[in-house]
Amino acid sequence: MNPHTLSLRALLLLGLWHSGRRSLASAPELQDQPKKIAVIGGGIGGTAAAFYLREEFGPVVKIDVFESGSVGGRLATVKMGDYEYETGGSVIHPLNLHMKHFIEKIGLPPRKDLPSKMAIFDGKELVFEESNWFIINFLKMLWRYGLNFIRMQMWVEGVLDKFMRIYQYQQYGYSFSSVEKLLHAMGGDSFLTLMNQTLEEAMLADGFSQVFLNEIVAPITRVNYGQSVRINGFVGAVSLAGADSGLWAVDGGNKRVCLGLLYHSRSELISGKVTSISYKVRPSKRGTTAGFYEVNYVGESGSAHGLYDIVIVATPLHQGKSDIAFSGFSPPIPSHYPGRYHQTVATLVHGLLNVSYLGTAEPASEFTVSDVLTVDSKGSVIHSLSSLDPVHIPEGYKRPPASQAKVWKVFSPQPLTQEQLQSMFLSYDSVSETPWLAYPSYRPPQRRSPPFILHDRMYYLNAVEWAASAMEMSAISARNAALLAHHRWHEQGTKVDQEDLHTRLRGEL
Numbered sequence: 001m002n003p004h005t006l007s008l009r010a011l012l013l014l015g016l017w018h019s020g021r022r023s024l025a026s027a028p029e030l031q032d033q034p035k036k037i038a039v040i041g042g043g044i045g046g047t048a049a050a051f052y053l054r055e056e057f058g059p060v061v062k063i064d065v066f067e068s069g070s071v072g073g074r075l076a077t078v079k080m081g082d083y084e085y086e087t088g089g090s091v092i093h094p095l096n097l098h099m100k101h102f103i104e105k106i107g108l109p110p111r112k113d114l115p116s117k118m119a120i121f122d123g124k125e126l127v128f129e130e131s132n133w134f135i136i137n138f139l140k141m142l143w144r145y146g147l148n149f150i151r152m153q154m155w156v157e158g159v160l161d162k163f164m165r166i167y168q169y170q171q172y173g174y175s176f177s178s179v180e181k182l183l184h185a186m187g188g189d190s191f192l193t194l195m196n197q198t199l200e201e202a203m204l205a206d207g208f209s210q211v212f213l214n215e216i217v218a219p220i221t222r223v224n225y226g227q228s229v230r231i232n233g234f235v236g237a238v239s240l241a242g243a244d245s246g247l248w249a250v251d252g253g254n255k256r257v258c259l260g261l262l263y264h265s266r267s268e269l270i271s272g273k274v275t276s277i278s279y280k281v282r283p284s285k286r287g288t289t290a291g292f293y294e295v296n297y298v299g300e301s302g303s304a305h306g307l308y309d310i311v312i313v314a315t316p317l318h319q320g321k322s323d324i325a326f327s328g329f330s331p332p333i334p335s336h337y338p339g340r341y342h343q344t345v346a347t348l349v350h351g352l353l354n355v356s357y358l359g360t361a362e363p364a365s366e367f368t369v370s371d372v373l374t375v376d377s378k379g380s381v382i383h384s385l386s387s388l389d390p391v392h393i394p395e396g397y398k399r400p401p402a403s404q405a406k407v408w409k410v411f412s413p414q415p416l417t418q419e420q421l422q423s424m425f426l427s428y429d430s431v432s433e434t435p436w437l438a439y440p441s442y443r444p445p446q447r448r449s450p451p452f453i454l455h456d457r458m459y460y461l462n463a464v465e466w467a468a469s470a471m472e473m474s475a476i477s478a479r480n481a482a483l484l485a486h487h488r489w490h491e492q493g494t495k496v497d498q499e500d501l502h503t504r505l506r507g508e509l
């Protein structure tokens, strides 16, 4: 063989190879594509990340999803009698486009819709009860709260309009390196201000009345986040959007989305608890060094580990949520970031409600309220009480009136005592209690949110929960992380943290 032609070909190849990989100059040891990616956590965040990673990195990369409990995480059901019921995340907003896309992709139908009726309880009596007649509700509201109601809808719509921009950005492949940059891209300084103010401050400044905040807004933040109107304004807006009409759930249970995403992403589920992640540098073939993440876990057959090019952490790094030790990182990565998660206990009771507990004189057979919200008062030991329908609505199902034994869901900050249960229910035959560390305990003004980028090629999804915790927020964060991982791998800086995307993309619609 002629050495000269060989070297010429080699040079040509090298040249092509180099120009093709020009962007990788600072990481020459990396392969064209990552070989293995680890996702820690099999909730909606982790499984959505697996789905989007597959989209970004193609069919060859191996994706492992580690889960120490059950797939679904905070999306979970329990069986009572013949039916399953949601105990965790339950409703989805009609404009949650990623969640919508997932069920279409997987082929899951939404759950059949049933009408609902809301009332507000002050610890003694029902201070408001929705009527079956729209016009009566409207007049009642107008009389007591003036135009606050209509204003609130406009206020939430204004936030939602800006929120929706994220879908276009992600469609075009743009990603953000921090929660603050992501929020800023959606809603500019107004979103950062919302993050740093309480919902109460934000709404009072916009002219809402204190009575309206106490009697209408607080019950909504209590049912959705177990907290008062002192949560941040952004999660407050998400919470108020959760009182819109058209909310939906997944037929058979929301956690089915997670199972479907795992299947569609063709990732491998590893049942095990990740105990530590360390960064290892090794000599590579080409005489340079290569960095890997070593993921150590305890699985069904004892301790084991795997080496990965990219890691996505999809579980909250907070006290009581997960304990992952990070070693070999500089600066160090903490197992737990500051701030704690708020406890919400979900108690499902199959029994006969004591309607007099709600201070109503209505006979139980005519009591058709499905959701009882509560005001923030000393007398309220519960955050909410709802009549619960199964995750799959059987043919011919009608929600029974309160005079029949059925399943109720109570949210409370503490487990209910026997006495409390006995005063709320005339009789009951089964109780299922799930104490969740449910969502962050929001205390604005807030220090910086935890980072999305933990290290070179290691990303963290749940930082987004400090803006707001919801299924769609985890899905948005998952897509953002997959895009970030892709762009940083291929060093495509033009797709990260771009300013003014809204005006720049306007022409593209």
Ligand SMILES: Cc1cc2nc3c(=O)[nH]c(=O)nc-3n(C[C@H](O)[C@H](O)[C@H](O)COP(=O)(O)OP(=O)(O)OC[C@H]3O[C@@H](n4cnc5c(N)ncnc54)[C@H](O)[C@@H]3O)c2cc1C
Pocket: 040, 041, 042, 043, 044, 045, 046, 066, 067, 068, 069, 070, 071, 072, 073, 074, 075, 087, 088, 089, 090, 091, 092, 272, 273, 274, 275, 314, 315, 316, 321, 322, 323, 324, 344, 346, 436, 437, 438, 439, 461, 462, 469, 470, 471, 472, 474
């Ligand atoms: C009671 C309640 C009601 C809610 N209501 C709604 C609602 O109506 N609508 C809505 O949109 N959102 C709601 N939410 C919020 C929503 O459920 C969450 O924001 C969302 O499910 C979070 O998903 P995630 O995947 O980010 O986290 P998680 O679901 O917490 O997933 C993390 C997973 O990681 C696993 N894990 C942890 N540590 C390790 C480890 N070391 N190794 C391996 N695996 C590990 C956990 O077992 C878990 O499965 C509610 C939450 C609760 C608790």
Ligand SMILES: *[C@@H]1O[C@H](CO)[C@@H](O)[C@H](O)[C@H]1NC(C)=O
Pocket: 180, 192, 193, 195, 196, 445, 446, 447, 448
């Ligand atoms: C929020 O306020 C804190 C302290 O007041 C400040 O350090 C932080 O930068 C602010 N964050 C935003 C996003 O404005």
Ligand SMILES: *[C@@H]1O[C@H](CO)[C@@H](O)[C@H](O)[C@H]1NC(C)=O
Pocket: 354, 356, 357, 358, 422, 423, 424, 425, 426
């Ligand atoms: C029902 O609730 C009322 C009002 O709280 C209470 O006085 C009564 O004792 C309760 N009934 C039962 C059977 O506990």
